[in-house]
Amino acid sequence: MKLSHNKVIDEDQILLDPILKTGKGFYLSVIILASIVLLAIYAYILQFQKGLGVTGLNRPTFWGVYITNFVFFIGISHAGTLISAILRIAQAEWRRAITRSAEVITVIVLFFGVGNILIDLGRPDRLLNMLLYGRFQSPLLWDFISISTYLTASIIYLYLPLIPDIAILRDTAGKRKWLYSVLALGWKGTEKQLQILEKAIAIMAVLVIPIAVSVHTVVSFVFAMTIQPMWHSAIFGPYFVAGAIFSGIAALIIAMAIIRKVYKLDNYLKNVHFNNLGVLLLVMCCLWFYFTFCEYITVFYGSEPVHLAVLNSKFSGEYAPYFWTMVITCFVIPFIILANSRTRTIAGTVIASISVTIGMWLERFTIVVPTLVNPRLPYERGIYHPTWVEAAITAGSFALFILLYIIFTKLFPIVSVWEIKEGREKGVAEVEERIKTYLPGAEA
Amino acid sequence: MPKWGMVIDLDKCTACQACVVACQAENNIPLAGPNQTFMGRSIHWMELISHIEGEYPHTKIKLIPRPCFHCDNPPCIKVCPVRATYKSEEEGIVGQIFPRCIGCRYCTTACPYTVRYFNWEKPEWPEMMKNLLNPDVSVRPKGVVEKCSFCYHRLVKLREKAKAEGKDFSPDEYVPACVQTCPSQAMFFGDLSDPNSRVSILARSNRAFRIMEELGTEPKVIYLAEGE
Numbered sequence: 016m017k018l019s020h021n022k023v024i025d026e027d028q029i030l031l032d033p034i035l036k037t038g039k040g041f042y043l044s045v046i047i048l049a050s051i052v053l054l055a056i057y058a059y060i061l062q063f064q065k066g067l068g069v070t071g072l073n074r075p076t077f078w079g080v081y082i083t084n085f086v087f088f089i090g091i092s093h094a095g096t097l098i099s100a101i102l103r104i105a106q107a108e109w110r111r112a113i114t115r116s117a118e119v120i121t122v123i124v125l126f127f128g129v130g131n132i133l134i135d136l137g138r139p140d141r142l143l144n145m146l147l148y149g150r151f152q153s154p155l156l157w158d159f160i161s162i163s164t165y166l167t168a169s170i171i172y173l174y175l176p177l178i179p180d181i182a183i184l185r186d187t188a189g190k191r192k193w194l195y196s197v198l199a200l201g202w203k204g205t206e207k208q209l210q211i212l213e214k215a216i217a218i219m220a221v222l223v224i225p226i227a228v229s230v231h232t233v234v235s236f237v238f239a240m241t242i243q244p245m246w247h248s249a250i251f252g253p254y255f256v257a258g259a260i261f262s263g264i265a266a267l268i269i270a271m272a273i274i275r276k277v278y279k280l281d282n283y284l285k286n287v288h289f290n291n292l293g294v295l296l297l298v299m300c301c302l303w304f305y306f307t308f309c310e311y312i313t314v315f316y317g318s319e320p321v322h323l324a325v326l327n328s329k330f331s332g333e334y335a336p337y338f339w340t341m342v343i344t345c346f347v348i349p350f351i352i353l354a355n356s357r358t359r360t361i362a363g364t365v366i367a368s369i370s371v372t373i374g375m376w377l378e379r380f381t382i383v384v385p386t387l388v389n390p391r392l393p394y395e396r397g398i399y400h401p402t403w404v405e406a407a408i409t410a411g412s413f414a415l416f417i418l419l420y421i422i423f424t425k426l427f428p429i430v431s432v433w434e435i436k437e438g439r440e441k442g443v444a445e446v447e448e449r450i451k452t453y454l455p456g457a458e459a
Numbered sequence: 460m461p462k463w464g465m466v467i468d469l470d471k472c473t474a475c476q477a478c479v480v481a482c483q484a485e486n487n488i489p490l491a492g493p494n495q496t497f498m499g500r501s502i503h504w505m506e507l508i509s510h511i512e513g514e515y516p517h518t519k520i521k522l523i524p525r526p527c528f529h530c531d532n533p534p535c536i537k538v539c540p541v542r543a544t545y546k547s548e549e550e551g552i553v554g555q556i557f558p559r560c561i562g563c564r565y566c567t568t569a570c571p572y573t574v575r576y577f578n579w580e581k582p583e584w585p586e587m588m589k590n591l592l593n594p595d596v597s598v599r600p601k602g603v604v605e606k607c608s609f610c611y612h613r614l615v616k617l618r619e620k621a622k623a624e625g626k627d628f629s630p631d632e633y634v635p636a637c638v639q640t641c642p643s644q645a646m647f648f649g650d651l652s653d654p655n656s657r658v659s660i661l662a663r664s665n666r667a668f669r670i671m672e673e674l675g676t677e678p679k680v681i682y683l684a685e686g687e
Contacts, residue, residue: 066601068579073499077564137562137602144541155540241569391571394508397499
């Protein structure tokens with residue numbers, strides 16, 4: 016398949032518009048987001064100079080918002096690569112318009128997952144000790160290895176399908192030619208190149224799935240490997256992975272809705288995409304509820320005092336507002352909206368997704384904090400209230416994430432141009448062939 | 460190979476907190492001040508914990524001096540990503556390497572007894588106390604974890620002294636500051652691997668118990684329960 020660039024400009028020109036034209040909205044968002052980021056940088060400098068005393072952390076609540084953010088952001092990262100890889104492998108044709116926006120989430124958000132754990136360190140200046148004295152016995156080292164592998168794999172997985180689009184930009188955009196020439200790696204769109212590319216994408220898609228699963232499993236192991244009440248649970252691995260995919264899909268739906276609105280891509284990100292992702296979100300919503308139910312009912316029924324102390328602090332104690340808000344936002348609201356096909360519209364799925372995103376942050380928070388506040392030796396009771404520093408750094412993480420995402424959309428097409436084109440030219444025929452093979456009478 | 464352990468006789472303990480004060484002075488533990496203490500950030504390698512049973516007016520309060528238990532199977536050292544905390548093979552003491560600790564506070568969350576402390580800010584002392592710091596114990600920087608060391612520096616010093624004098628090191632000479640100070644002689648320290656040592660004999664008493672023994676952490680601090 017040779018890409019005729021003139022045709023691209025005719026049909027899919029709108030996909031390149033964000034790169035070629037820049038409006039007032041862009042500069043306004045950059046200014047707003049950048050000022051939040053600056054505030055966060057100021058907060059971090061303060062923390063770096065004074066120590067973690069500027070947070071609300073104490074003994075026994077040694078971990079708080081930063082670790083919550085770490086788990087949350089790493090969870091969001093499952094949006095991308097995993098969803099897009101599964102959809103590619105399953106040959107789901109509706110994936111074409113959404114894979115790129117998902118993969119970008121993964122790559123960018125991973126930096127904030129890692130970033131938050133670095134912000135949480137008392138001695139970030141000694142980070143190199145992880146390499147010098149790294150000890151494989153510690154689950155933190157498993158995270159270190161797993162997340163860096165995932166980051167590498169997802170960057171490659173984002174970059175590979177980007178190459179043909181970069182080549183289009185190199186040949187047509189006229190802007191930043193040097194950048195696109197280097198990144199296009201001499202792509203000409205020959206049949207041979209395309210074959211190699213598709214093979215590479217297929218390999219990466221398969222490779223990325225076990226890595227993604229391992230990432231959130233070892234993140235959960237940070238907690239589950241200790242013997243602390245309500246952390247020491249075998250269900251944590253799958254529970255965290257399910258929650259990660261759940262929040263990942265939600266983040267993807269929100270991102271897609273914004274892209275659709277701002278770049279006027281109604282024709283590419285259609286009702287069907289939101290509906291299908293909405294169904295996936297519904298499945299994960301039920302799975303999340305199932306895991307949560309299993310986790311809490313066993314603790315409740317077993318009624319061991321140390322575990323029950325944590326449970327009670329979530330059910331009726333000081334963390335009850337967080338816990339019940341989590342149940343409503345993670346299950347009740349999305350379930351009601353998504354289970355009904357009439358409310359599973361674009362607006363509906365977006366509301367459900369915002370709800371899930373809030374709920375999943377709270378879920379991570381109610382896993383990390385109540386256990387620490389109720390330790391086994393019940394004589395240490397700290398009160399944990401996050402300070403403005405923690406709030407600013409959290410807001411800054413979100414703001415910088417959105418900012419980098421916006422910048423990406425200004426440099427590269429956020430909907431894969433060549434894949435849309437391939438779908439139009441090859442996909443339709445391929446699917447027809449495929450369906451024929453499912454039917455009786457056709458050759459195997 | 461000695462296995463250092465401590466026995467605390469709760470029958471003899473008067474809860475005077477002399478052990479707490481001795482520890483603060485011996486180990487250069489910074490003063491937290493009222494605000495930080497209220498937030499739960501004060502550091503006490505040795506702390507008196509109050510265990511309250513029953514409802515008023517039939518309450519029973521137990522006051523228990525609590526150092527680090529120097530578990531033989533410590534959950535804290537397993538999770539350290541940089542081996543900044545370790546159990547010394549020769550002594551069985553759980554130590555902390557301050558210059559290496561990256562301050563991730565994984566050990567503090569993994570310890571079921573919550574006996575590890577973090578330096579939330581740069582430790583500071585009032586001007587008049589600055590000259591009173593113990594030169595044998597390093598002052599910790601901000602952002603690292605610290606904990607009771609069974610006054611390990613005393614052991615090192617005694618060993619060196621014995622070597623310099625050409626004598627054999629006698630385990631009886633080594634006592635942590637808390638044990639040395641205890642006015643009611645409720646605390647004992649010694650080698651648990653020697654079946655005839657004072658601590659070993661006391662550890663076999665009917666009154667002997669260890670806190671949360673069921674976790675399998677094998678604490679090396681043994682309590683003697685109060686009699687009727």
